Amino acid sequence: MNRKNTLLWVVLMLLMLFNFWLAEISQTTARWTLSVILIVTVIKFLGIAFQYMELKDAHRRWKIIFIVFVLSFAVAAGLV
Template sequence: MKNTATITWIILLVLTITSALVSKLESKYVVFIILILSALKFFGIAFQFMEIKKAHVFWKTIIIGSVFLFGMGLLVA
């Protein structure tokens, strides 16, 4: 269990550093890439450290659906 948490923590650090590096780019896709990286970080935290992976399917669906709707709302606006 501790090994999984450590691996998740390292992945979160890599994603954070990647987000910082991507933010310096001059591209029209920077916002989209940062949103994807942020969603991945959110899922890593929610499923590993908030124990959503052990929760009922209803709560997993709510978490994934809310992130999807939030991202789509930002992209449409």
């Protein structure tokens, strides 16, 4: 479990740097850039919720609630 936590930390760091780099190189509002940044945000959100907050051990309704929330957020933020 500890190894999984460490691996997730490394993945989160890489994803965060990727998002930062992507935002830096794209000075215009490219739709694909926005989509990629939001998809990476969703992955980071779910990674923390499932592994660090142990949502993976919760009832599936809790998992569905959080997945639906973060996907709805990303879609809404992307469509605006």
